[in-house]
Amino acid sequence: MRILIYGAGVIGSIFAGKLAASGEDVTVLARGKRLEELRQNGIVLTLPGVNKNEIIPVKVIDHLTSDDLYDYVIVVMQRTQVDSVLPILSQNRSENIVFIVNTAAGYDKWAQAVGSERLMLGFPSAGGERVGGKVVYFIGKRLMRVFQTTTFGEYNGKKTERVNWLIKTFRRAGIPSVFCDDMDAWQKTHVAMVTSIGNALYQFECDNYRLAQSYDNVCFMIRGIKEGFSVLRKLGIKTKPKKLWYMKLPVWMISWIFKLLMGTKLAETVFAKHCIIAKPEMLCLQAEFDSLIAQSHLQTPAIDRLRKNILSQKNNRNI
Missing domain, CATH: 3.40.50.720 (NAD(P)-binding Rossmann-like Domain)
Known part of the structure; x- marks a missing residue:
């Protein structure tokens, strides 16, 4: 081939x-x-x-x-x-x-x-x-x-x-x-996660280790992901893959898992460095997911707060 x-x-x-x-x-x-x-x-x-x-x-x-x-x-x-x-x-x-x-x-x-x-x-x-x-x-x-x-x-x-x-x-x-x-549902689920993770990182200039030290901000990131999943459910879109079942756990429990993850070299490579070089793409993905939020008519206070982090980066001409 x-x-x-x-x-x-x-x-x-x-x-x-x-x-x-x-x-x-x-x-x-x-x-x-x-x-x-x-x-x-x-x-x-x-x-x-x-x-x-x-x-x-x-x-x-x-x-x-x-x-x-x-x-x-x-x-x-x-x-x-x-x-x-x-x-x-x-x-x-x-x-x-x-x-x-x-x-x-x-x-x-x-x-x-x-x-x-x-x-x-x-x-x-x-x-x-x-x-x-x-x-x-x-x-x-x-x-x-x-x-x-x-x-x-x-x-x-x-x-x-x-x-x-x-x-x-x-x-x-x-x-x-x-x-x-259902790759469309899979990718919408993925974007629901990565936009909140990326926006949480932008608050700390894409320093995953600093984010990992702030339990409160990790919790807010998890709330953003959960709100994104609620948007998908309201629109009749299943969250995929099924192995993301752990996102149904309480915020405090998931936050400790992600706090540990964010303090690793893997998170630096997977999340932080990508956010640095892919800000235009992250803005595009946020805009795409915002369209889904608008269709759902749900209130998303955590996403709204997290979104300000990447928008402030844009306004400061760091993109």
């Missing part, structure tokens, strides 16, 4: 590197400085605290034409970038296009651009940061899977052979992956 990773940021680099290392035929679409880095050095991955690099050669292109055919085109980019590539993807004739993009706005626009029969969805449990030309990375395994596992699904919710192949291929590459029959 020929796989194109459309986007060479942190997640795209992790996916491309691991899939290529497992023997898949992988091409990466990149531009600018990143394009030259990949051409000269390949994908360079390293685990945090480990003085050993994984160097994986990959094929690289800088644009996609209508006649460039791949078995899977995996689009890995921030929400604010995806609209600009829809015309390109609409002209390309590859049969399977997988959007690994954070959104709470649904997929109708993407389905109109590429065709509902080609559209697949996913979301990663992976992250890290680019340091020079290499990616210091993690992949969601073991305990991390309590919070999130790399997940794939179909636009129509069915479990098909092509989604099964994708899941098995990612697993062979060392990326635990599962199926979801």
Whole structure:
């Protein structure tokens, strides 16, 4: 199978590197400085605290034409970038296009651009940061899977052979992956969580360790998440995956769990550093979730207070 990773940021680099290392035929679409880095050095991955690099050669292109055919085109980019590539993807004739993009706005626009029969969805449990030309990375395994596992699904919710192949291929590459029959609900649930977490971090200039020292602010963050889940329930949207059952526990109990989590290197990599580089995307996600709040007609005092943190960042021109 020929796989194109459309986007060479942190997640795209992790996916491309691991899939290529497992023997898949992988091409990466990149531009600018990143394009030259990949051409000269390949994908360079390293685990945090480990003085050993994984160097994986990959094929690289800088644009996609209508006649460039791949078995899977995996689009890995921030929400604010995806609209600009829809015309390109609409002209390309590859049969399977997988959007690994954070959104709470649904997929109708993407389905109109590429065709509902080609559209697949996913979301990663992976992250890290680019340091020079290499990616210091993690992949969601073991305990991390309590919070999130790399997940794939179909636009129509069915479990098909092509989604099964994708899941098995990612697993062979060392990326635990599962199926979801309602990716829209899954992603709306995810956005309900990450907007409150991100907005709590913005109060502390994205310093997760300082947030972890403030039990009261962690509690407020959990109240925001719970309000977000209430919005989804009011709209008839199930919270997914089911393993998030622990969010039904009392605020004080969940807060102690998240207080411990926020004081870790993992939280620094997964949440804090991402919030620093992805403020425009976080603003976009907040706006998308605000539309859901408006539709629900619910009062969300915790979300309203947390939202002020990212809006003050915008007004201070830190974005």
